[in-house]
Amino acid sequence: MGINDILVEMKGITKAFPGVLANDQVNLTVRAGEIHALLGENGAGKSTLMSILTGLYRYDQGELAVHGKKVNFNSPRDAIAEGIGMVHQHFKLVSTFTVTENVAMGSDSWGAILKLDQIEKKLAAFSMEYGLQIDPKAKVWQLSIGEQQRVEIVKLLFRGADILILDEPTAVLTPQEANDLYIVLRKMADEGKGVIVITHKMQEVIEHADMVTVMRGGKSVATVPKDYTDETELARLMVGRELDLVHKIETGAPGEVILQLQEITAVSDRGHKALKDVNLIVRAGEIMGIAGVAGNGQRELAEVITGLRPISAGQITINKVDMTNRQPLDIIKAGVAHIPEDRHNTGLVPNLDAYENILLKHYLDKDFRKGPFILWSALSQYTQTLINKFDIKLSVPEAPVKAMSGGNLQKLLLAREISMEPNLIIAVYPVRGLDIGAIQAVRGLLMEARREGKGVLLISEELDELFLLADRLAVLHEGELMGVLEVEKTDIEEVGLMMAGKKGVKGCA
Amino acid sequence: MDQGIIIAILATAVTAGTPILYAALGEIITERSGTLNLGVEGMMLVGAVSGFMAAYVSGNPWLGFGAAMAAGGAVSLIHAFLTITLRANQVVCGLALTIFGTGFSSYIGKPFVGIPLKETFKPVEIPFLSDIPVIGPIFFNHDPLVYISYLLIILLAFLIYRTRWGLNLRAVGENPAAADSAGISVSITRYQSVFIGGMLAGAGGAYLSLAYAPSWLENMTAGRGWIAVALVIFAMWDPYKALLGSYIFGGVEALGFRLQTMNVTISPFFLKMLPYILTIVVLIIVTRETKTRKVGAPAALGQPYHREDR
Ligand SMILES: Nc1ncnc2c1ncn2[C@@H]1O[C@H](COP(=O)(O)OP(=O)(O)OP(=O)(O)O)[C@@H](O)[C@H]1O
Ligand SMILES: [Mg+2]
Numbered sequence: 010m011g012i013n014d015i016l017v018e019m020k021g022i023t024k025a026f027p028g029v030l031a032n033d034q035v036n037l038t039v040r041a042g043e044i045h046a047l048l049g050e051n052g053a054g055k056s057t058l059m060s061i062l063t064g065l066y067r068y069d070q071g072e073l074a075v076h077g078k079k080v081n082f083n084s085p086r087d088a089i090a091e092g093i094g095m096v097h098q099h100f101k102l103v104s105t106f107t108v109t110e111n112v113a114m115g116s117d118s119w120g121a122i123l124k125l126d127q128i129e130k131k132l133a134a135f136s137m138e139y140g141l142q143i144d145p146k147a148k149v150w151q152l153s154i155g156e157q158q159r160v161e162i163v164k165l166l167f168r169g170a171d172i173l174i175l176d177e178p179t180a181v182l183t184p185q186e187a188n189d190l191y192i193v194l195r196k197m198a199d200e201g202k203g204v205i206v207i208t209h210k211m212q213e214v215i216e217h218a219d220m221v222t223v224m225r226g227g228k229s230v231a232t233v234p235k236d237y238t239d240e241t242e243l244a245r246l247m248v249g250r251e252l253d254l255v256h257k258i259e260t261g262a263p264g265e266v267i268l269q270l271q272e273i274t275a276v277s278d279r280g281h282k283a284l285k286d287v288n289l290i291v292r293a294g295e296i297m298g299i300a301g302v303a304g305n306g307q308r309e310l311a312e313v314i315t316g317l318r319p320i321s322a323g324q325i326t327i328n329k330v331d332m333t334n335r336q337p338l339d340i341i342k343a344g345v346a347h348i349p350e351d352r353h354n355t356g357l358v359p360n361l362d363a364y365e366n367i368l369l370k371h372y373l374d375k376d377f378r379k380g381p382f383i384l385w386s387a388l389s390q391y392t393q394t395l396i397n398k399f400d401i402k403l404s405v406p407e408a409p410v411k412a413m414s415g416g417n418l419q420k421l422l423l424a425r426e427i428s429m430e431p432n433l434i435i436a437v438y439p440v441r442g443l444d445i446g447a448i449q450a451v452r453g454l455l456m457e458a459r460r461e462g463k464g465v466l467l468i469s470e471e472l473d474e475l476f477l478l479a480d481r482l483a484v485l486h487e488g489e490l491m492g493v494l495e496v497e498k499t500d501i502e503e504v505g506l507m508m509a510g511k512k513g514v515k516g517c518a
Numbered sequence: 519m520d521q522g523i524i525i526a527i528l529a530t531a532v533t534a535g536t537p538i539l540y541a542a543l544g545e546i547i548t549e550r551s552g553t554l555n556l557g558v559e560g561m562m563l564v565g566a567v568s569g570f571m572a573a574y575v576s577g578n579p580w581l582g583f584g585a586a587m588a589a590g591g592a593v594s595l596i597h598a599f600l601t602i603t604l605r606a607n608q609v610v611c612g613l614a615l616t617i618f619g620t621g622f623s624s625y626i627g628k629p630f631v632g633i634p635l636k637e638t639f640k641p642v643e644i645p646f647l648s649d650i651p652v653i654g655p656i657f658f659n660h661d662p663l664v665y666i667s668y669l670l671i672i673l674l675a676f677l678i679y680r681t682r683w684g685l686n687l688r689a690v691g692e693n694p695a696a697a698d699s700a701g702i703s704v705s706i707t708r709y710q711s712v713f714i715g716g717m718l719a720g721a722g723g724a725y726l727s728l729a730y731a732p733s734w735l736e737n738m739t740a741g742r743g744w745i746a747v748a749l750v751i752f753a754m755w756d757p758y759k760a761l762l763g764s765y766i767f768g769g770v771e772a773l774g775f776r777l778q779t780m781n782v783t784i785s786p787f788f789l790k791m792l793p794y795i796l797t798i799v800v801l802i803i804v805t806r807e808t809k810t811r812k813v814g815a816p817a818a819l820g821q822p823y824h825r826e827d828r
Contacts, residue, residue, distance in 0.1 A: 106688075
């Protein structure tokens with residue numbers, strides 16, 4: 010394939026799900042040698058379009074040509090045969106398998122009997138060539154998210170893909186990992202492969218993409234070369250109106266202490282100490298930010314506070330009441346809202362509908378029940394109010410929420426938690442995977458909560474966000490608090506150093 | 519008890535365990551693909567009756583064995599169609615299959631009840647191996663179907679762990695969405711595994727009606743299909759451990775017989791109960807084990823797969 014040959018041509022692709030038109034007459038052209046960014050709000054239809062290209066979904070109308078040849082895929086197998094490979098938003102790996110087994114499965118270029126050692130050798134060669142380091146013998150569940158992503162990429166290369174699709178690959182990566190990824194992607198583009206990247210991060214598009222296609226409401230609204238556009242134009246194309254990209258900085262007016270953690274120690278799922286002697290307070294009317302590279306105890310910290318994980322030492326006080334190792338229900342009753350990292354399983358029940366998911370935190374409310382019976386009319390009215398107030402897009406509230414797009418799912422979760430009238434909000438990576446509009450909305454809601462005098466504990470890996478929102482910052486490194494800083498009196502550099510394990514000078518507050 | 523009696527009990531343990539072993543091996547393959555088939559009992563019965571009828575009519579037990587596998591496989595396809603193609607609930611379909619198999623086998627087997635089979639599988643001593651003290655009489659003085667089960671274990675373990683098909687099978691059972699996007703056909707793999715499971719359940723049934731107690735009796739499996747299902751968990755979905763488990767169950771059954779013939783005054787009902795008590799105990803122990811060690815069930819066991827679902 011020479012540079013600039015057309016690899017993929019999608020014309021007038023239309024795909025409907027029950028109640029939603031996910032893709033409406035979409036056009037997309039991808040050429041060899043380019044990194045093609047696919048932009049669009051949550052629910053714009055990006056993942057759907059790519060699932061069509063990989064043979065996972067069937068389209069209702071339109072034409073698809075790959076390598077200049079008209080195709081009609083019946084299954085991912087057909088797409089793989091045409092050199093198409095995709096790294097999905099939720100990885101498609103078998104976690105109990107080794108890296109090698111994951112790469113080998115489904116491939117039939119090896120005869121009926123497994124020759125894992127041969128595959129291992131070939132894997133090692135790919136790793137070397139592209140600088141994608143992975144241990145072929147490791148089990149996938151032992152790997153970090155970044156490593157798992159590398160496995161996915163190697164899997165595609167191994168199957169001989171020359172059209173690579175990555176669905177929000179950087180949403181779960183640290184900035185450093187994201188940079189490394191783009192180096193690999195550029196190398197592949199230079200070899201004449203076509204790379205399609207879905208992302209919500211405008212800066213990435215500007216830095217790394219060659220072409221940009223913007224989708225809105227299921228339609229492709231524009232395809233432009235990166236050099237002829239800028240962030241503001243792209244944002245406008247995405248949301249269909251001018252978007253105020255500058256944030257209004259406001260600060261809190263801290264009041265009483267709401268949450269106090271004293272010498273907290275807790276153990277992780279894998280049995281090692283995830284939190285070591287953590288001391289922390291959150292006051293009313295402030296946003297306390299927790300910075301740190303993902304996997305340094307953030308998740309455990311949130312779970313400990315919300316009663317989902319027992320602590321082995323220390324004391325938790327909420328509103329001056331001792332809440333050490335109490336049940337989640339007690340903690341909810343104490344006014345703690347939780348926006349967990351994993352919105353699909355911990356936050357919401359994917360197979361229940363919107364009403365039922367809202368009810369999950371309201372089932373004790375007198376408003377929604379009469380004795381043991383649910384007052385469905387009151388519940389549906391209330392849900393409708395939330396849907397309107399928080400601008401949640403869904404087909405019908407009666408559909409299982411798993412069909413909703415990531416951003417809208419997050420908004421539903423936030424709507425439920427904030428509407429509980431909590432006095433403390435624990436928010437873990439609340440804007441992960443969200444589009445700029447939704448990010449604005451979520452940040453706005455957190456700031457509003459602060460204005461109303463609620464305490465917010467915001468766990469994030471994006472320093473920009475922490476500096477924008479938080480009043481104070483604590484840095485977690487390997488389960489230890491490296492220090493607590495006033496946002497006004499510190500800078501990204503100092504926090505970065507602490508994230509890498511350097512103790513702060515000021516000690517713990 | 520002297521050594522002779524112990525050896526005799528252990529040898530009976532092997533034959534008593536063999537029908538369970540066949541069925542459990544089949545269910546292991548089925549469950550490895552993420553499909554739960556609780557119809558084992560029913561498939562065994564259909565296998566037992568068809569095997570008996572074919573052997574009776576043709577006078578050839580091998581034809582009977584083949585017919586039993588074919589019949590078991592055929593019945594399992596009902597389950598496959600309902601749960602894989604129509605994505606019906608696997609537990610409900612499996613239970614229905616057992617009820618169907620029980621009724622159907624009684625119905626078509628009516629004319630054959632109590633008739634002895636002339637040509638049955640007879641023990642064949644394996645030269646040299648059967649001369650090994652202790653081991654020989656326990657393991658190498660049986661009918662050919664027992665020897666086939668030994669080979670089957672090795673074959674299936676090789677299939678699961680060493681072949682591309684086995685890798686794909688395990689992938690489908692662990693994460694069908696991942697398998698699908700790697701180009702594996704989830705439906706075809708599941709159909710194949712359910713069919714193999716059905717054939718082996720049929721074979722287990724045929725062992726009862728052609729070798730163990732060569733005749734046809736209504737409901738002659740007497741819960742062995744359920745023991746096989748429990749055994750799969752005990753075996754942690756591994757063919758070799760299934761061998762061990764089957765013989766332990768066979769041993770309990772053999773011990774029951776032996777105690778009866780030795781005029782030990784224990785209620786025969788209690789003795790008949792033993793394997794089932796053991797099943798419950800084993801399930802309790804093993805499920806606690808698998809929970810703490812996080813090994814065991816294929817992650818997608820019992821879940822239908824639909825590509826366009828989220
Ligand atoms: N399998 C499905 N079943 C039902 N509806 C679906 C399914 N997949 C997507 N949808 C709907 O189609 C629309 C487009 O979803 P899609 O996942 O393609 O959006 P997206 O652009 O990838 O969004 P995000 O940025 O949140 O990932 C949404 O309204 C979504 O609810
Ligand atoms: Mg998406």
